[in-house]
Amino acid sequence: MTLRLHRDVDGPCLAPEGSIVAIGAFDGLHLGHQTILDEVRRRAEARGLVPAVITFEPLPRAFFSKEPVPRLSGVREKAEGMGAAGIRELLSLRFDEALTAMSAEDFVRRVIVGRLAAREVWVGEDFRFGHRRGGDFALLQSMGAELGFTAHAVPPVIVDGERVSSSKVRTLLGESRFAEAARLLGRPFVIDGHVEHGQQLGRTLGYPTANIHLSERVSPVQGIFAVRIGVGDGPCSWPGVASLGFRPTVNEVREPLLEAHLFDFSGDLYGQRIGVEFVRKLRDEAKFDGLDALTAQMRQDEIAARQALGMNPILASETHG
Numbered sequence: 020m021t022l023r024l025h026r027d028v029d030g031p032c033l034a035p036e037g038s039i040v041a042i043g044a045f046d047g048l049h050l051g052h053q054t055i056l057d058e059v060r061r062r063a064e065a066r067g068l069v070p071a072v073i074t075f076e077p078l079p080r081a082f083f084s085k086e087p088v089p090r091l092s093g094v095r096e097k098a099e100g101m102g103a104a105g106i107r108e109l110l111s112l113r114f115d116e117a118l119t120a121m122s123a124e125d126f127v128r129r130v131i132v133g134r135l136a137a138r139e140v141w142v143g144e145d146f147r148f149g150h151r152r153g154g155d156f157a158l159l160q161s162m163g164a165e166l167g168f169t170a171h172a173v174p175p176v177i178v179d180g181e182r183v184s185s186s187k188v189r190t191l192l193g194e195s196r197f198a199e200a201a202r203l204l205g206r207p208f209v210i211d212g213h214v215e216h217g218q219q220l221g222r223t224l225g226y227p228t229a230n231i232h233l234s235e236r237v238s239p240v241q242g243i244f245a246v247r248i249g250v251g252d253g254p255c256s257w258p259g260v261a262s263l264g265f266r267p268t269v270n271e272v273r274e275p276l277l278e279a280h281l282f283d284f285s286g287d288l289y290g291q292r293i294g295v296e297f298v299r300k301l302r303d304e305a306k307f308d309g310l311d312a313l314t315a316q317m318r319q320d321e322i323a324a325r326q327a328l329g330m331n332p333i334l335a336s337e338t339h340g
C-alpha cells in the first residue's frame with residue numbers, strides 16, 4: 020500500500036470512509052513518534068479505516084526560530100518513514116503565516132474533519148496546536164464529541180528518565196553522543212542522499228569521496244567522523260571516514276557537504292543512494308595551509324577512524340603507503 024502526499028489545507032476529503040489520524044512535526048521518527056504511528060496503524064486495521072498523518076513543513080520550530088534548526092530527517096526521508104510505518108495519507112501542510120493564523124477550532128473543522136474525516140485522533144499528552152498554541156487535548160475531546168471523532172493521548176515515551184523528543188535527539192547529536200541518540204531514535208542516526216560529482220581532487224589526494232549535498236537542510240552534526248556506509252537499501256556496514264562541513268581549505272562550498280571516504284573500496288557510487296551512519300566524532304573541520312597539510316591530517320583521520328571502528332589501523336599504511 021503506497022503513501023499519498025498532499026500539501027493543501029483545503030481540498031477534497033482524502034478519506035471519505037473515515038480515518039485514524041496522528042498530528043505533529045515528526046522530525047526523525049523517534050520512539051515517541053513510532054509509538055503513535057503504531058497505534059494509528061493498529062487502530063486503522065482494526066476498524067477498516069485509513070491510517071493518516073497531519074504534519075508540517077517547514078518544521079514549526081524552524082518557522083518560529085531566529086536560529087537555524089537542525090533537521091534529523093529530510094522531507095523525503097520523513098515521508099518514506101511514514102510509508103514504512105503503514106501510513107497511507109500524509110497531509111504535509113505548508114507551515115506559513117496563514118496556517119499560524121488559523122484558530123485551533125478552525126484547524127479541527129477544516130483539516131481534521133474536512134480533509135480527513137477523522138474518527139480517532141492520536142497525539143502526545145502535551146500536544147498543542149492552532150493559533151498561539153490555543154488547542155490542546157481537552158479541546159480535541161470536546162470538539163470530537165460534537166463532530167464524530169474520539170481523541171486519544173499516548174503516555175509519554177521515556178528513555179533514560181526523560182521524555183523522548185526531536186529536540187533532545189538534536190542536542191545529543193550536537194554533542195556527538197551518537198549511542199544515546201540511537202537509543203531515543205530506536206536506530207542509529209543516518210544521513211542519506213544521492214552521490215553527486217565532486218571536484219575529483221580527492222582521488223589525487225588518495226581519498227576519493229562520495230559527496231552528498233545537504234542544500235538548505237541544516238545538519239545536527241558537523242566535523243570529521245568515523246562512519247559506516249550503506250549502499251542502496253543495504254545496511255550501513257562499510258567502514259569509512261567522513262567530513263561534513265564547508266571544506267575551507269580547497270573549493271569552499273556555501274551549502275554543507277557530506278563527503279564519505281569508504282575504506283578499501285573501488286566501485287563507482289555516482290548516482291547511487293548511500294546512507295552514512297555516524298559512529299564517533301574525530302575532530303572539528305579546520306582550514307589547512309595547503310594540500311600537503313590537509314592530506315597528512317586526512318591520513319591521521321583514517322587511522323583514528325579505523326581504530327574507532329574496531330579495525331586494525333596498520334591497514335592504513337598498507338592502503339595509502
Ligand SMILES: Cc1cc2nc3c(=O)[nH]c(=O)nc-3n(C[C@H](O)[C@H](O)[C@H](O)COP(=O)(O)O)c2cc1C
Nearest residue numbers: 217218219220221260262266267268280304305320
Ligand atoms: C577524512 C576527511 C577529512 C577532511 N577534513 C577537512 C578539513 O579539516 N578541512 C577542509 O577544508 N576539508 C576537509 N576535507 C575535505 C577535502 O578538502 C575534500 O575531500 C577534498 O578537497 C576533495 O574534494 P572533492 O571530493 O571535491 O574532490 C576532508 C575530507 C575527508 C574525507
Ligand SMILES: Nc1ncnc2c1ncn2[C@@H]1O[C@H](COP(=O)(O)OP(=O)(O)OP(=O)(O)O)[C@@H](O)[C@H]1O
Nearest residue numbers: 043044045046051142143146175176183184185186
Ligand atoms: N516521547 C513521546 N511520547 C509520546 N508522544 C510523543 C513523544 N514525543 C512526541 N510525541 C507526540 O508525537 C507527535 C509528534 O511529535 P512532535 O514531533 O510534534 O514533537 P517532539 O518529538 O517533542 O518534537 P520537538 O522536540 O521538536 O518539539 C505529537 O503528537 C507529540 O505529542
